[in-house]
Every structure is written in C-alpha cells, then in structure tokens.
Amino acid sequence: MALMFFARLPMTMTGVTLTLYVVADLGHGYGAAGVVGAATTLGMALGAPLLGRTIDRYGLRPVVAACGIASTAFWVTAPHLSYPVLVACALPAGFLSVPAGSLARQILAALVPAEHRRAAFSLDTILVEASFMIGPAAGIAAITSLSATLTLSGIGVMFGSTALLTFLFNPPIRNEDELAPVGSVRPPLRSWLTGKLLATLLVAASALFCLVGTEVATLAALRTHGDVGWTGLVIAVMCAASMLGGIVHGAVKRSLPQGVLMLLLAALVLPVGLAVQPWWLLMLLLIPTNLLCAPTLAATTETVSTLAPPTVRGEAMGLQDASARLGLAVGSPVVGFVIDHSAPAWGFAASGAGGLVLASVGLLWTLRRRTGVAGSTQPSLATAVRARR
Structure with missing residues (x-):
C-alpha cells in the first residue's frame, strides 16, 4: 500500500x-x-x-x-x-x-x-x-x-x-487459491461483464462526475466572491471529510451498498448551492457529501472485485478506472458550461442532478434485469411442479 x-x-x-x-x-x-x-x-x-x-x-x-x-x-x-x-x-x-x-x-x-x-x-x-x-x-x-x-x-x-x-x-x-491451472481458457467477456457489473461501472462514472463537478463549482463560487485565498483550506477540509468517511466505512461490520451511498452523495450536493457565501458556510455544507466520497469509491471497488472472476480481475479493475476517468472527463466541461451560462450555485445543482441521473440509470437497469430474471424463472418452476405431479 x-x-x-x-x-x-x-x-x-x-x-x-x-x-x-x-x-x-x-x-x-x-x-x-x-x-x-x-x-x-x-x-x-x-x-x-x-x-x-x-x-x-x-x-x-x-x-x-x-x-x-x-x-x-x-x-x-x-x-x-x-x-x-x-x-x-x-x-x-x-x-x-x-x-x-x-x-x-x-x-x-x-x-x-x-x-x-x-x-x-x-x-x-x-x-x-x-x-x-x-x-x-x-x-x-x-x-x-x-x-x-x-x-x-x-x-x-x-x-x-x-x-x-x-x-x-x-x-x-x-x-494461491485463485491461480488458474495451466492451459485453462480465459472466460468469455459476456460471461462476466454482466448487467450488474456494467451498472456498477456506470455508478462509478456518476460518482466521479459528481465529485469533479462539485470541485469546479466550489472553485467558481470562491472566485466569484473574492475568496480564492481560502481555496486550499476548503479543499483540505473536503479531503479530510472524505478520509473520515472512509475510516468509518472500513471500520464498521456492515455498511451501505454502493448504490445507496452514491444516491446520498449526489443528493447532498444539491442544496449546497443555496448558500455559497460566506466561504466558511460553503465549506461546512460540503462536509456531508464529502463524508460519502471515499465510502462510495471503496464500495465500488469491493463490488467489482466480487463480481469479476480472479482470472480477469485486472481487466475489470481497468474498466473501473476507465469509467472513473470518463466521469471526470465529462463532469468538468458539463458543469463548467452550466456555470458559464448561469451562476456557480447552479454548478452544484448540475453536479448533483447529473450524478443522480447516471446512478439512477445504472440502478434501474440492475433492478429491471433482476425482475426479468425472476420472471423468466417462474415458468420453469411451474413446469417442474407439473412434471413432478
């Protein structure tokens, strides 16, 4: 480490x-x-x-x-x-x-x-x-x-x-328990890149979209009100809050799942834009959402490591990294565009709303697939019962 x-x-x-x-x-x-x-x-x-x-x-x-x-x-x-x-x-x-x-x-x-x-x-x-x-x-x-x-x-x-x-x-x-035997065939992509894993990657992208958008909006708000000198302190407090959240997430026996953490992370960004001045009030309002930053990212990694077979774990972790970077690449210009055409306060709204939309798509996709799988198993169970009778 x-x-x-x-x-x-x-x-x-x-x-x-x-x-x-x-x-x-x-x-x-x-x-x-x-x-x-x-x-x-x-x-x-x-x-x-x-x-x-x-x-x-x-x-x-x-x-x-x-x-x-x-x-x-x-x-x-x-x-x-x-x-x-x-x-x-x-x-x-x-x-x-x-x-x-x-x-x-x-x-x-x-x-x-x-x-x-x-x-x-x-x-x-x-x-x-x-x-x-x-x-x-x-x-x-x-x-x-x-x-x-x-x-x-x-x-x-x-x-x-x-x-x-x-x-x-x-x-x-x-x-040692995960070493593949000599001559073993790599599992095909479709067997492990499931809808649940894709939804997890989408939630990872939404988390980084929300986080980078929040940073851009924070910098814009401080610059607009002449408080750029406090930027270092505000960012340090944001990072400290994230670290504290990570400590709690790692210490408890059971924590919230990735999807719930992401929804809370995005939802807590939305009201930040209501009070962007003075700088210390903005800093305090940013603490709750940043408390969920490290837990959301850690839960994402834990989910990916569970869903991906050991023989393709490197590729799965690479996909997670790519999803995060795409979220970063999209979040900054999108939130920046919103700020340029409105005000820094709307940047927080755009960050939270964008994160909620992307995360909701991933979670709804997972729920829909679960419903579809459950529905597809019912006829086979009924057929088995009739056959047994």
Missing part, C-alpha cells in the same frame, strides 16, 4: 504541472492546456482495460516495465517539446501510463481475504485522498519555484523509480 501510494503521487502532479507549463512556458491559453490534459485522460481511459487484460495474461512485470519506460521518457522529454508535438504525444503517453490505481486494487484483492476487503479498499481510498492533498500542491510549488524542465523531468524520474520498485517487489495479482 505504501508503494502504491508513492506510485500514485506523481500522477496527481501531472494535471496542474502540465497546465502551468503550457500556459506559462509555452504561452498558450487554458483551453490549449485543457486539450493536453483531455488527451492524456482519454489515453488513460482507453489504456486501463487493455493493460489490465495484459496483466491478467502475462503478469505484472512486463506491463510495469513497458509503462515505466514510456512514462519516464514522456515526462523527461516533455519540457523540450513544442505544443503540437506535446499534444500528439499526450494520448499514447496516457495510454501507456503505469496503471497504479487499478493495479493497487488488484493487488489488494489478491493479498486480503474477502471478509476484510472493505477495510483494505477503504484504506486505499484514504491514501488516494492523501495523495491528492500532497501531489498537486507539491507540483505547483515545484514548477513555480524551480524550472519547468526540472519539475517535469522530476515527475518522470518518480514514475520510473516507482515502476522499478514495483517490478522488483513483484506483488501478487492473484492469491
């Missing part, structure tokens, strides 16, 4: 450092910086399932070695690239990023017994929150006090170092 924490840390620095590099050093606007970030995010979303499938088939080391070399090469050379070349390289660089998030979840599922996975996944989510509290701030401090070349190259060295340590440590991706 410590190794995966440090493996994620440079990833949390990439967004802000790339944005500042494109704007300050290359002289382009924030829109141009957003194009680079979107290309990287899209590459990660496309690459995560395929890298997970490769890990399932060939093991951890070949993927970590290839991705570690590619990530190091991109970030070391990034400060020497022109903007068009940087955009062209961003997509394949994102595709070949070390899948630290999905890899961490896959390793935990192998090392931790099923009855203790909620606590393990909750702790992992808490560490993710900690990395997002440290990484972006460290990246901004580095690129503003040092040169862009040193900062971006340093991120590349961090990617390479953590990939090398992961390669040498070689943690298991399946436990």
Whole structure:
C-alpha cells in the first residue's frame, strides 16, 4: 500500500504541472492546456482495460516495465517539446501510463481475504485522498519555484523509480487459491461483464462526475466572491471529510451498498448551492457529501472485485478506472458550461442532478434485469411442479 501510494503521487502532479507549463512556458491559453490534459485522460481511459487484460495474461512485470519506460521518457522529454508535438504525444503517453490505481486494487484483492476487503479498499481510498492533498500542491510549488524542465523531468524520474520498485517487489495479482491451472481458457467477456457489473461501472462514472463537478463549482463560487485565498483550506477540509468517511466505512461490520451511498452523495450536493457565501458556510455544507466520497469509491471497488472472476480481475479493475476517468472527463466541461451560462450555485445543482441521473440509470437497469430474471424463472418452476405431479 505504501508503494502504491508513492506510485500514485506523481500522477496527481501531472494535471496542474502540465497546465502551468503550457500556459506559462509555452504561452498558450487554458483551453490549449485543457486539450493536453483531455488527451492524456482519454489515453488513460482507453489504456486501463487493455493493460489490465495484459496483466491478467502475462503478469505484472512486463506491463510495469513497458509503462515505466514510456512514462519516464514522456515526462523527461516533455519540457523540450513544442505544443503540437506535446499534444500528439499526450494520448499514447496516457495510454501507456503505469496503471497504479487499478493495479493497487488488484493487488489488494489478491493479498486480503474477502471478509476484510472493505477495510483494505477503504484504506486505499484514504491514501488516494492523501495523495491528492500532497501531489498537486507539491507540483505547483515545484514548477513555480524551480524550472519547468526540472519539475517535469522530476515527475518522470518518480514514475520510473516507482515502476522499478514495483517490478522488483513483484506483488501478487492473484492469491494461491485463485491461480488458474495451466492451459485453462480465459472466460468469455459476456460471461462476466454482466448487467450488474456494467451498472456498477456506470455508478462509478456518476460518482466521479459528481465529485469533479462539485470541485469546479466550489472553485467558481470562491472566485466569484473574492475568496480564492481560502481555496486550499476548503479543499483540505473536503479531503479530510472524505478520509473520515472512509475510516468509518472500513471500520464498521456492515455498511451501505454502493448504490445507496452514491444516491446520498449526489443528493447532498444539491442544496449546497443555496448558500455559497460566506466561504466558511460553503465549506461546512460540503462536509456531508464529502463524508460519502471515499465510502462510495471503496464500495465500488469491493463490488467489482466480487463480481469479476480472479482470472480477469485486472481487466475489470481497468474498466473501473476507465469509467472513473470518463466521469471526470465529462463532469468538468458539463458543469463548467452550466456555470458559464448561469451562476456557480447552479454548478452544484448540475453536479448533483447529473450524478443522480447516471446512478439512477445504472440502478434501474440492475433492478429491471433482476425482475426479468425472476420472471423468466417462474415458468420453469411451474413446469417442474407439473412434471413432478
């Protein structure tokens, strides 16, 4: 878990450092910086399932070695690239990023017994929150006090170092009871990518849509009322609330299911826009919804690990990672568009409503499939009874 924490840390620095590099050093606007970030995010979303499938088939080391070399090469050379070349390289660089998030979840599922996975996944989510509290701030401090070349190259060295340590440590991706016998056939996609798993992935996307939209609306509200200086404190309180929720979720014997947690998360965002000023009141109103952030993400991982067979767990975790990144990619521009054409308060409403709609679609789909399955079994049971008579 410590190794995966440090493996994620440079990833949390990439967004802000790339944005500042494109704007300050290359002289382009924030829109141009957003194009680079979107290309990287899209590459990660496309690459995560395929890298997970490769890990399932060939093991951890070949993927970590290839991705570690590619990530190091991109970030070391990034400060020497022109903007068009940087955009062209961003997509394949994102595709070949070390899948630290999905890899961490896959390793935990192998090392931790099923009855203790909620606590393990909750702790992992808490560490993710900690990395997002440290990484972006460290990246901004580095690129503003040092040169862009040193900062971006340093991120590349961090990617390479953590990939090398992961390669040498070689943690298991399946436990002894889950090892597939030699010559066994990989289960077909349709046998495990069920409607319930797809609904779980949709709920994961809705959670990230809601969370990133809430962050965008929070920043917009603070900026509109001249309270930008309190942004760091507000975000720190949001992260602390999420970590506290993760501790409680991991400590209790029974917790709420993923769907209920997601609905509560989205519903609690809706009233935040009613009081965006003063800043401290906004901060307090953001605490309840952020208490459910880490539990929702941990419950999603627990559900995916339960539904996916061990032989395809890497691909399933990659699909979860891709769903989360797609939620991030969609949530930010959608909520930003709402704010641009109304007010920051409506950004919170858009975040909550969007999360509710996406989550409700996934949950209703699951319920409908259950009803259909139950209905399809009734004739067969009646036929069996008549045959017995």
